[in-house]
Structure formats: structure tokens, C-alpha cells
Amino acid sequence: xxxxxxxxxxxxxxxxxxxxxxxxxxxxxxxxxxxxxxxxxxxxxxxxxxxxxxxxxxxxxxxxxxxxxxxxxxxxxxxxxxxxxxxxxxxxxxxxxxxxxxxxxxxxxxxxxxxxxxxxxxxxxxxxxxxxxxxxxxxxxxxxxxxxxxxxxxxxxxxxxxxxxxxxxxxxxxxxxxxxxxxxxxxxxxxxxxxxxxxxxxxxxxxxxxxxxxxxxxxxxxxxxxxxxxxxxxxxxxxxxxxxxxxxxxxxxxxxxxxxxxxxxxxxxxxxxxxxxxxxxxxxxxxxxxxxxxxxxxxxxxxxxxxxxxxxxxxxxxxxxxxxxxxxxxxxxxxxxxxxxxxxxxxxxxxxxxxxxxxxxxxxxxxxxxxxxxxxxxxxxxxxxxxxxxxxxxxxxxxxxxxxxxxxxxxxxxxxxxxxxxxxxxxxxxxxxxxxxxxxxxxxxxxxxxxxxxxxxxxxxxxxxxxxxxxxxxxxxxxxx
Numbered sequence: 001x002x003x004x005x006x007x008x009x010x011x012x013x014x015x016x017x018x019x020x021x022x023x024x025x026x027x028x029x030x031x032x033x034x035x036x037x038x039x040x041x042x043x044x045x046x047x048x049x050x051x052x053x054x055x056x057x058x059x060x061x062x063x064x065x066x067x068x069x070x071x072x073x074x075x076x077x078x079x080x081x082x083x084x085x086x087x088x089x090x091x092x093x094x095x096x097x098x099x100x101x102x103x104x105x106x107x108x109x110x111x112x113x114x115x116x117x118x119x120x121x122x123x124x125x126x127x128x129x130x131x132x133x134x135x136x137x138x139x140x141x142x143x144x145x146x147x148x149x150x151x152x153x154x155x156x157x158x159x160x161x162x163x164x165x166x167x168x169x170x171x172x173x174x175x176x177x178x179x180x181x182x183x184x185x186x187x188x189x190x191x192x193x194x195x196x197x198x199x200x201x202x203x204x205x206x207x208x209x210x211x212x213x214x215x216x217x218x219x220x221x222x223x224x225x226x227x228x229x230x231x232x233x234x235x236x237x238x239x240x241x242x243x244x245x246x247x248x249x250x251x252x253x254x255x256x257x258x259x260x261x262x263x264x265x266x267x268x269x270x271x272x273x274x275x276x277x278x279x280x281x282x283x284x285x286x287x288x289x290x291x292x293x294x295x296x297x298x299x300x301x302x303x304x305x306x307x308x309x310x311x312x313x314x315x316x317x318x319x320x321x322x323x324x325x326x327x328x329x330x331x332x333x334x335x336x337x338x339x340x341x342x343x344x345x346x347x348x349x350x351x352x353x354x355x356x357x358x359x360x361x362x363x364x365x366x367x368x369x370x371x372x373x374x375x376x377x378x379x380x381x382x383x384x385x386x387x388x389x390x391x392x393x394x395x396x397x398x399x400x401x402x403x404x405x406x407x408x409x410x411x412x413x414x415x416x417x418x419x420x421x422x423x424x425x426x427x428x429x430x431x432x433x434x435x436x437x438x439x440x441x442x443x444x445x446x447x448x449x450x451x452x453x454x455x456x457x458x459x460x461x462x463x464x465x466x467x468x469x470x471x472x473x474x475x476x477x478x479x480x481x
């Protein structure tokens with residue numbers, strides 16, 4: 001079920017009403033209702049894959065209990081390894097089996113040995129990368145002693161399958177979200193109202209910004225061979241806003257929806273295109289994933305507190321390559337991760353990776369010239385990476401970048417053709433800049449923005465969504481991951 005679908009527009013108010021009508025009964029009823037509607041939400045796509053969520057939930061719930069029954073670290077570690085093997089095994093099979101088989105056959109073909117392909121017609125279960133990492137955070141945190149294993153199977157199963165963030169995050173930690181399922185929720189009007197505002201802003205980002213950019217981006221990337229530099233730069237920049245509007249829009253809708261039901265999900269995006277270097281970008285982009293890799297991969301490897309610079313370089317490359325590979329079974333994602341490792345490495349080697357911990361121009365209306373230059377340079381580096389992320393394969397990405405250099409043509413006609421879209425993106429950037437101190441762009445100060453102005457903004461936004469919505473429902477980009 002897509003957030004931007006008629007199905008969800010009917011599903012959400014029915015679930016919201018049913019949930020709060022039953023909320024006074026008991027915590028068990030609340031969690032059972034959440035579990036039931038979450039399975040319905042996921043099963044709407046393909047009910048057969050519900051068995052994977054149930055199996056993953058059962059495995060990690062049982063392993064958590066087993067680890068809680070012993071103080072023997074060797075035994076606990078074996079249970080942890082079993083959890084890692086099962087979860088990563090399932091993820092690897094569904095997501096990477098065909099990739100490794102094809103690469104294996106290709107390697108032998110290059111030395112003159114022909115092997116018969118033995119790939120399978122495997123359907124990638126939607127959201128498997130997200131809920132797998134969510135369940136793994138539980139067993140790892142139980143093993144580390146950060147969390148007591150729960151005996152409440154219903155709360156745990158609801159935590160794993162919670163429908164707002166099940167398919168594309170945020171990837172919630174068990175230490176943060178699971179306790180929220182272990183205490184009864186009460187309706188909070190202010191929390192629900194803010195949730196509705198964030199849902200509206202998320203739908204705007206997805207439907208008005210991302211889906212509008214996608215039409216132009218698809219055309220430019222499909223016909224790049226005859227395009228000039230200006231057109232190709234436009235394609236890369238618009239894809240940057242397509243993927244940002246698409247993915248952060250999903251996160252906004254997920255966080256807002258969760259707030260309707262009394263839950264607080266972690267922030268997943270914090271205006272990343274206002275970053276002054278790549279390290280700051282990764283503190284603001286897909287925060288739930290970047291912090292997951294930091295805490296469960298980078299720091300266990302030694303992080304930056306290692307004596308050898310070679311080990312530090314190794315750690316940086318491992319975490320970025322794994323992050324790239326997490327996104328999909330394609331060399332383009334691995335190169336995308338490697339590029340960001342190269343962008344990040346000089347910062348950490350020079351101890352500049354934590355230079356910008358606060359929002360840019362916090363006490364100013366406009367950034368300084370130096371900060372503006374840093375933001376534009378960082379955005380340019382990110383856009384180069386996005387070309388690899390968007391391309392069908394490595395050759396497509398390399399040819400796209402080569403054509404950008406070899407055909408230095410501005411082509412003002414293309415810019416004029418898409419002037420309305422460019423202006424719309426510029427206005428979107430302006431709104432986010434004005435609201436960069438807030439959790440989301442529709443979090444207004446009631447003292448500074450009167451009620452009539454806020455109502456007008458919401459009405460205009462809703463009209464834009466209705467008028468610019470594509471005829472067919474468009475899936476979110478991160479559904480494929």
C-alpha cells in the first residue's frame with residue numbers, strides 16, 4: 001500500500017478511528033490492533049511475504065530470550081551469530097543471490113570458461129532491508145547489555161512490523177521504539193495535529209517535487225547521448241531533488257502517521273543540502289541508516305580511535321562500501337559508496353569531520369559567502385555521486401559524466417522548457433531554508449505565523465498536491481531497497 005494512494009487515504013482514517021476507539025481498553029488491545037493493521041498494510045502488496053516478517057520476528061524474539069537466560073558470553077555470542085546468520089542470510093538470498101551468480105559467471109567468462117547461468121526469478125520483498133536491520137538492532141543491543149530482552153511477544157512483533165515505517169524507514173532502534181510499545185498510549189491533540197502537518201509536507205515533497213522532477217530526470221538520463229553540459233547538469237540536480245523529495249517525503253509521512261498513534265519516530269532527514277561538507281551531509285541524510293552503520297559497523301571496527309591511519313582508512317571504506325551495497329545489487333551503488341568514502345576521508349584524516357555540528361547560519365537570515373561556497377561545493381560532490389546512484393549501470397554513469405565534459409553546450413531552450421519546474425524547486429529550497437531550524441517545514445511558531453496564514457498555506461499545499469498528482473500512483477524510490 002502506497003502512502004500516495006487512494007487506498008491509504010481510506011486506510012489511515014479508518015485505522016486511526018478504530019485505534020483510538022479501542023485505546024481505553026488495554027495496552028494488549030492497542031498492540032494487537034497495531035500488529036493486525038500493520039500486517040494488513042504489508043500484505044496489501046503481497047501477502048505471501050508476511051511469512052518472512054513473522055519468521056524474522058519469531059527468530060529474534062526467541063534469540064533475545066535465550067541470551068537473557070544466560071550470563072555466559074560465549075553462549076550469548078553464539079546466539080548473536082545465529083541471529084546475524086539467519087537475518088543476513090535471508091537478506092542476502094533475496095537481494096544478492098542473482099547478483100553474485102551473474103558476477104561469478106562473468107568472472108569465468110573473462111578467462112574463457114563458459115558456465116550455464118543458474119539464476120532464479122526472485123522477487124525482492126519490499127522493505128526487507130529496513131526491517132532486517134531493525135530486528136538486528138534488538139539482538140545486538142540485548143547482547144551488548146543495552147536492553148533487557150522482552151517477554152512480551154506482541155509488543156516485539158508490533159515493533160518489527162509497525163506499518164508507518166515498515167517499508168522504507170526510519171530504521172528504528174529497539175532501545176528507542178520498543179519501549180513505546182510497552183506503555184499504553186493516550187491521545188494527544190497537539191501531537192496528532194503536528195503529525196498531520198508533517199504528513200501534508202511529506203506528500204507535497206513526494207507528489208509535487210519528486211514526481212515532477214522524475215519526468216524530466218527520466219527523459220534526460222534516457223537521452224543523455226545527445227545532451228549538452230547544461231542539460232546533463234540539470235538532470236543530475238533535479239535527480240538530487242527527486243530522491244530527496246521522494247525519500248524524505250516518505251520519512252515525513254511515516255513520522256507524521258506514527259504521531260497520530262502516539263509514537264515518536266526518530267528524525268531521518270535534517271535539511272541535508274544545506275551541509276557545508278560531506279561529513280555534515282551524512283549527519284543529515286538518512287540519519288537512521290548512517291547512525292546504524294556507525295554504531296554497529298564503524299565503531300566495532302575501531303572507528304576513528306585507532307593507532308594506524310591505514311586501519312582508519314580501511315574502516316571508512318568498509319562502512320561506505322557496505323552502505324552502498326545495502327542499497328542494491330549493482331556496482332553503481334558500490335561505486336557511489338566508494339565515492340563518498342573518498343569525499344569523507346580527507347575530512348576525517350584532517351580532523352575536520354565534526355567541524356559543522358550546528359545548522360548553517362543559525363543566527364543569520366543568509367549564509368556567509370564562505371558557507372554558501374561550501375554548501376554549493378558539497379552539493380556538487382553529492383550530485384556527482386547521484387549520477388552513479390541513478391544510472392542503470394557503471395557504463396551509463398561514466399558515459400553520462402563524460403558527455404557532460406565533452407559537449408559543453410548550455411542549451412537555453414531546455415532550461416526555458418522546464419522553467420516552471422526549476423522555479424518550483426527554487427521556491428521549495430527557499431521554504432526549507434526559512435524553516436531549517438525546525439524539525440519540518442510546516443512546524444510554524446503560532447506567535448509569528450497567524451492562524452489564517454497557516455490555514456492558507458495548508459490549503460494551497462493541498463491544492464498543489466491534488467492538481468499536480470500524476471494519473472498513476474508512483475512508488476517511492478526506496479521501495480526497491
